[in-house]
Amino acid sequence: MEVEKIILGIDPGTNIMGYGVLKVQSRKVEMIAMGVIDLHKYEDHYLKLGHIFERVSGIIEAYLPDELAIEAPFFGKNVQSMLKLGRAQGVAMAAAIQKQVPITEYAPMKIKMAITGIGTASKEQVADMLRRMLKLDAEEMGKYMDASDALGAAYCHYLQMNRPKSDSKIKSWKELARKQGKI
Numbered sequence: 001m002e003v004e005k006i007i008l009g010i011d012p013g014t015n016i017m018g019y020g021v022l023k024v025q026s027r028k029v030e031m032i033a034m035g036v037i038d039l040h041k042y043e044d045h046y047l048k049l050g051h052i053f054e055r056v057s058g059i060i061e062a063y064l065p066d067e068l069a070i071e072a073p074f075f076g077k078n079v080q081s082m083l084k085l086g087r088a089q090g091v092a093m094a095a096a097i098q099k100q101v102p103i104t105e106y107a108p109m110k111i112k113m114a115i116t117g118i119g120t121a122s123k124e125q126v127a128d129m130l131r132r133m134l135k136l137d138a139e140e141m142g143k144y145m146d147a148s149d150a151l152g153a154a155y156c157h158y159l160q161m162n163r164p165k166s167d168s169k170i171k172s173w174k175e176l177a178r179k180q181g182k183i
Contacts, residue, residue: 005161006032008065008101009154010056011146012073012089014048014081015039018144019056020151021063024158031134033063034147045084049091056095068096068103069157071111071149106156111149114156126152 004025011018020034037055042048070092073085096103109119116129127148131141133155141148 005067006063006065007154007157008059008063008068008096009150009152009157010068010070010089010092011149011153012071012085012092013039013146014045014084014088016144016146017052017055017088017092018146018148018150019059020147020154021059021065022151022154022158024161029134029155029158031136031140031151034140034142034151036142036144036147045087049087052088052091053095056092057099060095060099060101065101067157068093068101069153070103070105071153072105072107074108104157104160106153106160111152111156114159115152123149130155 004023007022007024009018009020009022015038017037017039018034019037021032023030023032037052039048039051042051070089073082073089093103106114112121112126113119115121115126115133118125121129123145127141127145130136130148130151131138134151
């Protein structure tokens with residue numbers, strides 16, 4: 001019996017928050033939804049947070065994801081922007097926690113590396129690679145890169161699900177060589 005898994009990806013933002021939903025059945029992956037939560041009309045940051053919670057909760061209720069993959073905020077120079085972004089991410093995570101959806105966080109560089117093989121790839125490169133891998137038309141990718149970034153988080157999670165779990169982390173090249181019997 002083939003097990004179906006739904007993965008919700010989120011790219012947190014305080015003005016535009018992207019989301020992407022993938023359905024995984026066996027080794028077949030397909031996009032079932034992607035879009036953005038537009039927060040521009042809310043001037044008050046706390047109203048934005050409330051809207052994020054409501055919309056992410058609604059997306060979870062609509063698609064019933066088995067897991068959430070969320071992009072971790074990257075470190076920027078503006079501390080206030082980082083705090084706001086962290087709050088937006090936290091509220092999206094709280095919506096998932098309330099619905100008992102397990103969460104995995106991925107660094108932007110890890111997502112880019114998983115999708116394109118290049119950790120410094122541009123948003124456009126990530127979107128184009130996703131379009132090719134998921135066999136989507138250019139129009140299906142939408143105009144917001146936030147949605148394709150969210151889809152990238154979900155696809156990165158799919159790729160990580162299929163990697164064998166290591167029972168111990170290797171901390172150095174020397175340790176790896178020793179473990180393989182080369183030292």
